[in-house]
Amino acid sequence: MIRKRVTLKDVAQAVGVHVSTVSRALDPRTRHLITPEVADQIVKASKQLAYRQNAAAYSLKTNRSRTVGVVLPDITNQIFPPIIRGVEDALAEHNYVAILANTDGNPKREENISETLRTRGVDGLVLASVEREDEAVRRLVSDGIPIVTVNRKVNDPGVSSVVHDEDEGVRRILMHLVSLGHSQIANIAGPQELSTGEERYRAFEHHRSLLGLDSDPRLIAFAHGFNETEGERSVEELIAAGASFTAIVCSNDRLAIGAIAALRRHGISCPGDVSVTGYNDMPMVDRLAPPLTTIRIQQYRAGFEAAKLLYAMLETAPDQRKPEHIVLPVELIVRGSTQALSSPAGKCREALNRKREIE
Amino acid sequence: MIRKRVTLKDVAQAVGVHVSTVSRALDPRTRHLITPEVADQIVKASKQLAYRQNAAAYSLKTNRSRTVGVVLPDITNQIFPPIIRGVEDALAEHNYVAILANTDGNPKREENISETLRTRGVDGLVLASVEREDEAVRRLVSDGIPIVTVNRKVNDPGVSSVVHDEDEGVRRILMHLVSLGHSQIANIAGPQELSTGEERYRAFEHHRSLLGLDSDPRLIAFAHGFNETEGERSVEELIAAGASFTAIVCSNDRLAIGAIAALRRHGISCPGDVSVTGYNDMPMVDRLAPPLTTIRIQQYRAGFEAAKLLYAMLETAPDQRKPEHIVLPVELIVRGSTQALSSPAGKCREALNRKREIE
DNA sequence: TTGTAAGCGTTATCAG
DNA sequence: CTGATAACGCTTACAA
Numbered sequence: 001m002i003r004k005r006v007t008l009k010d011v012a013q014a015v016g017v018h019v020s021t022v023s024r025a026l027d028p029r030t031r032h033l034i035t036p037e038v039a040d041q042i043v044k045a046s047k048q049l050a051y052r053q054n055a056a057a058y059s060l061k062t063n064r065s066r067t068v069g070v071v072l073p074d075i076t077n078q079i080f081p082p083i084i085r086g087v088e089d090a091l092a093e094h095n096y097v098a099i100l101a102n103t104d105g106n107p108k109r110e111e112n113i114s115e116t117l118r119t120r121g122v123d124g125l126v127l128a129s130v131e132r133e134d135e136a137v138r139r140l141v142s143d144g145i146p147i148v149t150v151n152r153k154v155n156d157p158g159v160s161s162v163v164h165d166e167d168e169g170v171r172r173i174l175m176h177l178v179s180l181g182h183s184q185i186a187n188i189a190g191p192q193e194l195s196t197g198e199e200r201y202r203a204f205e206h207h208r209s210l211l212g213l214d215s216d217p218r219l220i221a222f223a224h225g226f227n228e229t230e231g232e233r234s235v236e237e238l239i240a241a242g243a244s245f246t247a248i249v250c251s252n253d254r255l256a257i258g259a260i261a262a263l264r265r266h267g268i269s270c271p272g273d274v275s276v277t278g279y280n281d282m283p284m285v286d287r288l289a290p291p292l293t294t295i296r297i298q299q300y301r302a303g304f305e306a307a308k309l310l311y312a313m314l315e316t317a318p319d320q321r322k323p324e325h326i327v328l329p330v331e332l333i334v335r336g337s338t339q340a341l342s343s344p345a346g347k348c349r350e351a352l353n354r355k356r357e358i359e
Numbered sequence: 360m361i362r363k364r365v366t367l368k369d370v371a372q373a374v375g376v377h378v379s380t381v382s383r384a385l386d387p388r389t390r391h392l393i394t395p396e397v398a399d400q401i402v403k404a405s406k407q408l409a410y411r412q413n414a415a416a417y418s419l420k421t422n423r424s425r426t427v428g429v430v431l432p433d434i435t436n437q438i439f440p441p442i443i444r445g446v447e448d449a450l451a452e453h454n455y456v457a458i459l460a461n462t463d464g465n466p467k468r469e470e471n472i473s474e475t476l477r478t479r480g481v482d483g484l485v486l487a488s489v490e491r492e493d494e495a496v497r498r499l500v501s502d503g504i505p506i507v508t509v510n511r512k513v514n515d516p517g518v519s520s521v522v523h524d525e526d527e528g529v530r531r532i533l534m535h536l537v538s539l540g541h542s543q544i545a546n547i548a549g550p551q552e553l554s555t556g557e558e559r560y561r562a563f564e565h566h567r568s569l570l571g572l573d574s575d576p577r578l579i580a581f582a583h584g585f586n587e588t589e590g591e592r593s594v595e596e597l598i599a600a601g602a603s604f605t606a607i608v609c610s611n612d613r614l615a616i617g618a619i620a621a622l623r624r625h626g627i628s629c630p631g632d633v634s635v636t637g638y639n640d641m642p643m644v645d646r647l648a649p650p651l652t653t654i655r656i657q658q659y660r661a662g663f664e665a666a667k668l669l670y671a672m673l674e675t676a677p678d679q680r681k682p683e684h685i686v687l688p689v690e691l692i693v694r695g696s697t698q699a700l701s702s703p704a705g706k707c708r709e710a711l712n713r714k715r716e717i718e
Numbered sequence: 719t720t721g722t723a724a725g726c727g728t729t730a731t732c733a734g
Numbered sequence: 735c736t737g738a739t740a741a742c743g744c745t746t747a748c749a750a
Contacts, residue, residue, distance in 0.1 A: 007727055018737045023729060030729095035735065052478045056424065057727035059415030060742050075440045078642065082435055088459065092471075097479060099456045100447065112451075119411045120456060257646060283437065287616060289648035366743055377721050382745060389746095394719065416743035419726045 006049045014045045022046070026053075059121065068310060069117035070098045072128040073105050078282045079299055080128060083150055086303025087126055094311055096123075103129045110136055124310045126303075130154050131193045146313040146321070150306035151299070152195045153325070160313070162306040162326040166196065169295040170203035172332040173249055173277050176293070178211055181341035182247040182275060186219040188234040188259060190226050190251035197226075200251045200279065218243035223255055231258020239266060246274060246341055253278035253285050253294055260290075260337065271339035281333055290336035298328050365410045373404045381405070385412075418480065427669060428476035429457045431487040432464050437641045438658055439487060442509055445662025446485055453670055455482075462488045469495055483669045485662075489513050490552045505672040505680070509665035510658070511554045512684070519672070521665040521685040525555065528654040529562035531691040532608055532636050535652070537570055540700035541606040541634060545578040547593040547618060549585050549610035556585075559610045559638065577602035582614055590617020598625060605633060605700055612637035612644050612653055619649075619696065634697035649695035657687050 012019045024030040025042040059065045072080050101113040124146035132155045153161035187204045190197030218241035223230035250256035256278035260270045270276045278294035285292040305326050313321050371378045383389040384401040418424045431439050447457050460472040483505035491514045512520035546563045549556030577600035582589035609615035615637035619629045629635045637653035644651040672680050
């Protein structure tokens with residue numbers, strides 16, 4: 001038998017006061033209006049009756065749902081769960097909950113999603129799926145919905161964001177490779193519509209020239225997605241281009257995994273012949289063969305900070321909200337996929353060329 | 360400028376009818392009560408004004424939130440995201456959304472979670488975090504909340520579930536190992552409070568005796584969690600016990616990964632000296648060294664079916680709800696972590712090749 | 719076929 | 735400090 005939920009009215013009746021008194025006594029922000037003894041009685045009674053506020057009624061009245069939407073490309077992609085976890089943990093502190101939605105990068109799905117979330121009356125949005133120029137975000141912003149992007153950002157600085165220090169990450173990777181004696185370094189860049197792809201590529205170019213490394217357009221391949229297949233394809237492109245290299249900097253781990261597989265198929269070993277680096281430090285990449293040298297980013301913290309930022313916005317009057325941008329530090333994780341260039345730098349190049357002739 | 364949301368009243372005014380007419384025209388189930396032309400007009404106007412139902416008002420009135428809670432141990436654990444995805448996709452078809460909550464296996468957190476979900480007025484629950492004897496579930500059931508467990512189940516058959524065919528999975532693994540010539544097969548069993556751990560263990564014992572394999576208690580180790588560390592510890596236990604074995608059946612992939620690492624530390628190679636099998640076919644286990652032989656389970660589908668089941672319950676009057684139990688088929692994935700027992704003869708190897716072709 | 723009106727459980731305004 | 739009352743937007747008997 002499903003007992004009807006207890007309401008303010010029930011508590012009021014039990015204590016012998018009016019509903020509105022109960023409402024005030026139970027809200028920390030208005031409790032001071034009530035005589036302490038009465039308030040205590042009310043609190044006690046509400047506990048005893050197991051009173052729980054009706055979220056729908058609260059929402060209807062206050063026009064706040066204490067719900068935020070979290071939109072991401074695909075929860076199945078390993079880098080997102082920690083973000084979500086961070087978001088939820090931060091929200092939980094304020095009695096907010098999250099509704100998830102996956103876009104799959106599909107615009108039609110994205111349309112549905114905003115529709116659903118709007119109907120649900122989410123108070124704000126955490127977006128992990130944005131492109132640098134994002135029409136959907138523009139619409140949402142112009143509708144006045146509080147937004148924070150996480151992991152990525154849009155070009156418009158008016159939209160708050162929490163991202164990782166891409167420039168520093170790429171710089172550390174290049175420093176690491178250079179310290180191992182590498183100078184012919186290729187780059188598999190990520191999709192340039194995404195801020196991560198673009199910023200990592202830009203950082204690569206920047207620090208490469210700062211370090212005085214070979215600059216050859218044949219050493220750059222652009223992946224059209226952050227996945228293994230594109231990593232493989234990009235290596236093919238690099239090899240076909242014909243410039244020799246002893247290391248490849250990949251814009252994320254999955255590209256690196258694909259790259260290593262493709263190299264192997266060509267009889268080129270990693271790290272023996274070519275060092276390869278990833279980015280993100282996904283789960284399990286420490287157990288691959290070879291374990292991946294990569295940049296560790298703080299996904300959980302990014303999610304947490306993003307939610308904190310969003311909550312702060314929600315607590316601020318719409319007309320005095322200011323965008324904020326947080327950049328989280330990153331860490332270089334050196335593992336087995338990078339190794340020192342075996343003494344004379346030309347030796348490896350020869351090995352590579354030999355391999356190529358054999359095919 | 361945040362424009363106030365369009366309500367039924369606005370649409371009614373635009374068309375020149377009463378709110379209730381609009382309400383009826385917009386609900387497929389009552390549309391037939393309205394003159395087609397009027398209905399069309401209303402639909403058109405509502406589209407044009409971008410009317411969206413106020414979820415809070417709907418909930419308050421109908422006492423249905425079109426929201427379900429999804430409770431799991433930790434979204435960061437790789438086997439859960441596909442489940443969630445399945446749940447959300449199935450729910451989306453009916454305009455339901457999911458609220459996620461992570462227990463971390465922590466009872467205090469679990470308490471908070473039920474509290475939050477109850478307050479939110481979820482219509483039902485998908486539970487991926489249950490133990491075989493679960494106090495929390497009992498409470499929820501006795502409160503009359505519709506529940507479906509996924510991936511795991513509780514002992515009480517009154518609670519609906521969607522699980523994988525553990526018995527068949529273990530059977531296939533054992534058949535596979537036997538066909539490779541193994542007869543001394545150890546087992547790293549999972550936590551016995553969880554249905555997965557218990558069923559896989561039971562299946563192992565059952566099929567082992569059916570196949571006439573060595574039965575030695577020293578060939579069994581119980582892990583206290585489904586993780587790599589416990590896999591390592593269990594191998595130590597197995598080795599310390601002193602019975603010799605040529606294969607280890609692990610209750611899931613993470614245990615297997617830990618087991619292989621521990622074996623390696625002892626100078627025992629996999630699959631050269633000992634074959635190891637996993638369970639679940641987590642992402643990336645095909646790229647480990649060695650790639651893991653394992654059982655593939657249908658996590659997405661499990662989530663999808665669980666949500667379908669739950670939705671069906673929600674559409675059924677409380678007094679005529681019947682528990683349902685779905686068991687999904689599994690698949691053996693043979694990779695590099697298992698190999699034919701080399702010692703006696705090449706005979707064994709031939710058998711293996713035949714077998715591989717068959718599968 | 720459509721309109722009327724009540725009421726879901728809260729919060730907020732205004733008296734007292 | 736507390737009570738009465740209205741209103742949030744919607745669904746749904748019931749009336750017309």
